Amino acid sequence: MKSVVASLRSSCVVALTLCAVLLLRVHAHAQTDPLPSWNDGPAKNAIIGLVLATTEQSSPKFVPPEARIAAFDQDGTTWVSHPMYTQVVYCLERVAVLAKAKPELKNVEPFKTVLSGNREAMAKLSMKDLEKILAATLTGMSVDDFSTDVNNWITSAKDPRWHRLYTDLVYQPMLEVMQYLRANGYKTYIVTGGGQDFVRVYSDRVYGIPPEQVVGSMGGTKYGYAKDGRPILTKEPKLLLNDNMAGKPEGIHLMIGRRPVAAFGNSTGDQQMLEYTGAGDGARLMMLVLHDDAQREYAYGPAQGLPNTKVGTFTQALYDEAKKKGWTVISMKNDWKRIFAFEQ
Amino acid sequence: MKSVVASLRSSCVVALTLCAVLLLRVHAHAQTDPLPSWNDGPAKNAIIGLVLATTEQSSPKFVPPEARIAAFDQDGTTWVSHPMYTQVVYCLERVAVLAKAKPELKNVEPFKTVLSGNREAMAKLSMKDLEKILAATLTGMSVDDFSTDVNNWITSAKDPRWHRLYTDLVYQPMLEVMQYLRANGYKTYIVTGGGQDFVRVYSDRVYGIPPEQVVGSMGGTKYGYAKDGRPILTKEPKLLLNDNMAGKPEGIHLMIGRRPVAAFGNSTGDQQMLEYTGAGDGARLMMLVLHDDAQREYAYGPAQGLPNTKVGTFTQALYDEAKKKGWTVISMKNDWKRIFAFEQ
Numbered sequence: 001m002k003s004v005v006a007s008l009r010s011s012c013v014v015a016l017t018l019c020a021v022l023l024l025r026v027h028a029h030a031q032t033d034p035l036p037s038w039n040d041g042p043a044k045n046a047i048i049g050l051v052l053a054t055t056e057q058s059s060p061k062f063v064p065p066e067a068r069i070a071a072f073d074q075d076g077t078t079w080v081s082h083p084m085y086t087q088v089v090y091c092l093e094r095v096a097v098l099a100k101a102k103p104e105l106k107n108v109e110p111f112k113t114v115l116s117g118n119r120e121a122m123a124k125l126s127m128k129d130l131e132k133i134l135a136a137t138l139t140g141m142s143v144d145d146f147s148t149d150v151n152n153w154i155t156s157a158k159d160p161r162w163h164r165l166y167t168d169l170v171y172q173p174m175l176e177v178m179q180y181l182r183a184n185g186y187k188t189y190i191v192t193g194g195g196q197d198f199v200r201v202y203s204d205r206v207y208g209i210p211p212e213q214v215v216g217s218m219g220g221t222k223y224g225y226a227k228d229g230r231p232i233l234t235k236e237p238k239l240l241l242n243d244n245m246a247g248k249p250e251g252i253h254l255m256i257g258r259r260p261v262a263a264f265g266n267s268t269g270d271q272q273m274l275e276y277t278g279a280g281d282g283a284r285l286m287m288l289v290l291h292d293d294a295q296r297e298y299a300y301g302p303a304q305g306l307p308n309t310k311v312g313t314f315t316q317a318l319y320d321e322a323k324k325k326g327w328t329v330i331s332m333k334n335d336w337k338r339i340f341a342f343e344q
Numbered sequence: 345m346k347s348v349v350a351s352l353r354s355s356c357v358v359a360l361t362l363c364a365v366l367l368l369r370v371h372a373h374a375q376t377d378p379l380p381s382w383n384d385g386p387a388k389n390a391i392i393g394l395v396l397a398t399t400e401q402s403s404p405k406f407v408p409p410e411a412r413i414a415a416f417d418q419d420g421t422t423w424v425s426h427p428m429y430t431q432v433v434y435c436l437e438r439v440a441v442l443a444k445a446k447p448e449l450k451n452v453e454p455f456k457t458v459l460s461g462n463r464e465a466m467a468k469l470s471m472k473d474l475e476k477i478l479a480a481t482l483t484g485m486s487v488d489d490f491s492t493d494v495n496n497w498i499t500s501a502k503d504p505r506w507h508r509l510y511t512d513l514v515y516q517p518m519l520e521v522m523q524y525l526r527a528n529g530y531k532t533y534i535v536t537g538g539g540q541d542f543v544r545v546y547s548d549r550v551y552g553i554p555p556e557q558v559v560g561s562m563g564g565t566k567y568g569y570a571k572d573g574r575p576i577l578t579k580e581p582k583l584l585l586n587d588n589m590a591g592k593p594e595g596i597h598l599m600i601g602r603r604p605v606a607a608f609g610n611s612t613g614d615q616q617m618l619e620y621t622g623a624g625d626g627a628r629l630m631m632l633v634l635h636d637d638a639q640r641e642y643a644y645g646p647a648q649g650l651p652n653t654k655v656g657t658f659t660q661a662l663y664d665e666a667k668k669k670g671w672t673v674i675s676m677k678n679d680w681k682r683i684f685a686f687e688q
Contacts, residue, residue: 066554143597188558202602210410211601212531212556221597223590223616231616231623233597240584240598247568253487253565253577253601254584257544257555272567272575279575 019321034180036337037173043287043335047177050262050285051184061283065185069260071215071252072178074192074199076266076314077289078207080159080169082298087194088130089166090153092122094137111136127254138195143221143233150201163226164342167206171289172279173174173343174264181262189260191215191252193244193269197235217243250274261285267301267313274327286327290314293333296343349416378524380681381517387631387679390672391521394606394629395528409529413604415559415596415617416518418536418543419612421633422551424503426511426642431538432474433510434497436466455480474670479581482539487565487577488556494545508675510688511550515633516685518608521552525606533604535559535596537588537613541579559599561587592617605629611645612624618671630671634658637677 016282020296038044054063075081099104105111110129113121138146159166178188190209192199196216203209220238225231243251249272252260262285263270263277274286291298291314301314322329332339382388398407419425439458442449449455454473457465469477482490503510522532534553536543540560547553564582569575587595593616596604606629607614607621618630633640635658645658666673676683 066548193414197601204410212599214601218598220585221594223593223620231593231620233593233620241564249567249575249577250565254540254562255556257541257558276567276575276577 001050026318034183035173037176039335039337041335043328043330045212046285046287047180050283051180053283054261055184063282067258067261068181068184068186069189069256069258070178070181070186071189071191071248071260071263071264071277072207073248073263073265073267073270073273074190074194075262076291077270078170078174078190080297081167082237082291082300085194086166087198089157089254090150090198091133091137093157094149094325095133095155098136105136126338139219139235139237141235143197143235146197146235147201150198156215157270167202168342169340170206171336172290172338172343173336175207175341177264178209182208186261187213189213189215189252189256191243191263191273193217193242193247195219196243210338215243217241217247218251244269246272249276252276263287264289266291268315268318271318271321275325278325278327286322286325287330288314288318288327289332290319291328292331293339296339354447378527379434379517379520381520383679383681385679387672387674390629390631391524394627395524397627398605399528399618407605407626411579411602411605412528412530413533413600413602414522414525414606415533415535415592415604415608415621416471416551417592417607417609417611417614417617418520418534418538420635421608421614422514422534423510423516426635426644429538433501434494434542435481436476437497437501438493439477442480449480472503474570482542483563483579485579486581487541489578490541491545498546505569506684508611510604511546512686513684514550515680516682516687517680518633518656519551519685521608522553526552530605531557532555533559533596533600535587535592535607535617537561537586537591540587546593559587559595561591588613590616591622596620607631608633610635612659612662615662615665619669622669622671630666630669631664632658632666632671633674634663634676636675637680637683640683 011186035044035047053059053061054068056062072078074219075085079086092114095105095111099111099115106115110125110132117270140161141149154167155165157166158164159169162169182188186206188209190199190203190207190213192215194216196214196218199216200214201213203211203214218240220236221233221241222236223231223233241247241251241254245268248270252273259280260273260277261280261283263273264287265271265274266289270288276287278284278286290301293299302316302319319329321327330336356445357457379388379391397403397405398412400406416422419429423430436458439455443455443459445482448460454476457469457473458477483491498511499509501510502508503513505512526532532551532553534543534547534551534557536559538560540558540562543560544555544558547555547558562584564580565577565586566580567577585591585595585598589612592614596617603624604617604621605624605627607617608631609615609618610633614632618632622628622630634646635644637643646660646663662675665671674680
C-alpha cells in the first residue's frame with residue numbers, strides 16, 4: 001500500500017514537472033515571438049512549423065545542423081526591386097562617372113541614351129544594350145576598387161520614392177526569418193540573379209550574411225600584378241554563371257554543394273530554385289513573396305489579376321505552380337504587419 | 345598602518361592569483377600541445393605564432409573571427425599525391441567501368457591505351473588525351489550519381505604502396521593544423537586543383553571541412569528534369585574555372601570573397617595563392633610542404649637538389665621565391681614527428 005502511494009506521489013511529481021516545463025516553454029514562446037512583424041496565418045505558421053520539425057531532436061523530420069541551408073533571393077524577396085533593380089540603377093549612374101573619364105562615350109550608344117537621362121528612351125534599350133552597360137560599369141577594375149565604389153554608392157544613393165538608402169528598403173519580416181533560422185542553426189544564403197561581388201559589399205551589414213554565403217551572377221576575374229608588383233584581381237567581362245532561373249540550382253550546387261531545406265523567392269527567376277529545394281526528402285519550405293500592397297510597397301503580377309507572362313516577375317503560371325505544388329505564397333498586404341524597419 | 349598592511353596583503357593576493365593563472369595557462373598549454381605530430385622548430389613556431397598574433401584581443405595583429413580564413417591545397421599538401429594524383433587514378437579506373445557500358449571505347453584512343461594497362465604508354469598520354477579521359481569519366485552523369493560513385497571508390501580503392509585507403513594517406517600534422525586553426529575561430533578551406541565535386545564527397549569526413557568550404561576546379565552543371573519529372577543536375581563537360589596557379593586566387597575570390605590569412609601549398613600550382621595571401625595587411629602565414637622524406641613518404645623537387653622546372657611540383661624557382669618572401673618551408677623529414685595517423 002505504501003509503495004502504491006509512493007508510486008502515485010512520484011507520478012504526480014513527474015506530471016507536475018512536465019506541466020511546469022510545458023508551461024515554461026509556452027510562456028517563453030509567447031514572450032519572444034521570433035517573427036513579430038508577421039501577422040498570424042499560414043505563412044508565419046509554415047516558417048515556425050519548418051523550424052520545429054527540423055530542429056527538435058525527436059522529430060521524424062529532424063535535420064542535422066550542418067544540412068540546415070536556407071536560400072533567399074534578393075530582388076523583390078528581401079528588398080524593393082520595383083520599378084528597377086537597384087544594381088541596374090547603380091550601373092546607369094556609373095555611366096555618367098565613366099563618361100567623365102572617357103568623354104568619347106557621350107557619342108556612343110547605348111551610353112548616349114543613358115546620359116541623355118530620357119527615361120522613356122532608356123526603357124527601350126535592348127538586352128544587348130544593357131549587357132554593354134553592365135560590361136562597361138561592372139568590369140575592368142580591380143575587385144577592391146569595385147567594392148569601394150559600390151560601398152560609396154550604396155551608403156549614399158537614395159530611392160526616389162522613399163528618399164531613403166536602398167539598404168533601408170529591406171523587408172523587416174524577411175530579416176526576422178533570417179535571424180530566426182540562424183538562431184536555430186540554419187546557414188542563410190543570398191541566392192540572387194544580381195552580381196555576386198555587388199551584393200557581397202553590404203550583405204553582412206544588411207542581412208548578417210557574410211560574403212562567402214552570397215551566391216549571385218558570377219563574372220570571371222584575372223589574376224595579375226599592379227605596377228608595384230602587388231598581386232591584383234581584375235574583373236573580367238566574362239560571365240561564369242547567370243544565377244537566374246535554371247542558373248540558381250546550378251549556382252547553389254557550385255557554391256554550396258548541398259540542397260537547401262528552405263528557399264524564398266518572388267518571381268520566375270526563382271522557380272527552379274524552389275523546385276530543386278522541394279525535390280529533396282524530408283521537411284522542406286518553399287515560399288514566394290507576392291507584391292500585392294500598392295499602398296505600403298507595390299502591387300504587380302497576379303496580385304493585379306493580370307495575365308502577366310513577363311519573365312523575372314511573379315507570373316500567373318508561377319502562381320498556379322505554387323498552388324499546385326503546395327508552395328506558400330506570402331501576401332505582403334495580409335501577412336506582413338510592417339514592411340520596413342523604419343515604419344514604427 | 346593597518347590599511348598599508350591590508351593593501352600589501354591584497355596586493356599579494358592579486359599577485360599570487362596572477363601567478364596561479366599564468367602557471368595554469370602555461371601548464372594547460374604544455375599539457376595540450378595543439379600540434380603533437382610536429383617537432384619543435386621554425387615551422388611549428390610559425391603556426392602557433394600566427395594563432396597567438398591573430399586571436400589575442402590585445403594583439404596589434406588581431407583578426408576578427410569572421411576574417412580568419414585558412415586555405416589548404418590538397419594534393420601533396422594534405423595527402424599523398426605521388427606518383428599520381430588520386431583523382432587521376434580514379435579517372436583511369438573509371439575507364440574500365442565505362443568500357444563495359446560502351447564496348448566501342450576499347451578501340452578508341454586514348455581509352456585503348458588506358459585499358460591496355462601499359463603504364464609506360466599511359467605515362468606518355470598528352471594533356472589533350474587526359475582531358476578526353478576527364479570529360480568521359482567526370483561528366484555526363486547526375487551530380488548525385490557522381491557522388492555515389494566517388495564515395496564507393498574512395499571507401500574501397502587502395503594505394504599500391506601502403507595498401508591502404510587513399511583517405512588514410514592524409515598527413516596527420518596537417519589535420520592537426522586544421523583542427524588547431526578551427527579551435528581558434530578559423531574557417532578552414534580546401535583550395536585544390538582537383539575537382540570540387542570529387543573532393544566534396546569526403547572532405548567533411550576526412551578533414552572536417554564541409555562541402556561549401558571546398559574550392560576546386562569547377563565544371564558547369566545543367567539543370568533539367570528526369571523522366572519522372574524530378575529536377576536533376578547533370579555534370580557538363582564545361583570548365584568554369586581551373587583552380588590552379590592564377591586560378592587559385594580567382595577561385596578564392598569567387599567562392600569565398602575574402603583574402604586568406606594563412607595558405608598552405610607544396611607546388612607551383614600554389615604559388616599565386618601564397619602571393620595573394622601574403623599581399624594582405626597584418627599577420628599572414630604562407631607555408632610550403634617540402635617532400636624530402638623518401639623513407640616515410642617521397643623525396644622529389646628541390647629536396648633532391650635537382651634543377652626541377654616541372655610545373656605542378658616544388659621547383660627550385662619556387663623554393664627560391666619562398667626564401668626571398670619569407671614563406672615557411674615545412675620539411676616532412678625534420679618537422680613532422682609522424683606523417684600518417686596509422687603510424688603509432
